[in-house]
Amino acid sequence: MGVVKILRLIDKARKGNDKAFIKLFQQYEADIFRTAFMYVKNQNDALDVVQETAYRSFKSIGNLNEPKYFKTWLIKIAISCALDMLRKQKKVVQMKPSVMELISEDVKEDIDLEVTLQELIELLDDDEKSVIVLRFYHDMTIKEVAGCLDIPLGTAKTILYRTLKRLRKELKGDDVYGQ
16 A cells, blocks of 8 residues: 555544555554564564554544554554553563473474564564564664654663664573674
């Protein structure tokens, strides 16, 4: 869907057009689900976050100031919903399963990098995870990340660089990849 068409749909949705909002939301639903799943760690809770994001964004679409940041606005709502759910359920974000439980010894060398990265991301606190997810999973600039999370640009940079350094250290320390 082209940028002009999306902006037109946003304008219609802001004026109360339900069908336009549904089309817009469906455009970004997969991104919202992936973001939610990074936080809540299971499909059912992630789907609940998507539903809550749809509800909250539908109710507040009129408050969207910058239509060009619609996706960023949705992702911010999704992160907020996911964190609210975690707080409400008093879940621990760090539900890190052992690599050995996921695979057998004989296929240890063939570990999927994505699984390893997912485990590393699970080690992060909420602020660190939010910065990494927005920057690398949603390809936002660091300035967009700072705006989305309502934090100063310098703080976003500090969190990003500190977290990347920590992830590199963790990855190098992993006995699977260590030399």
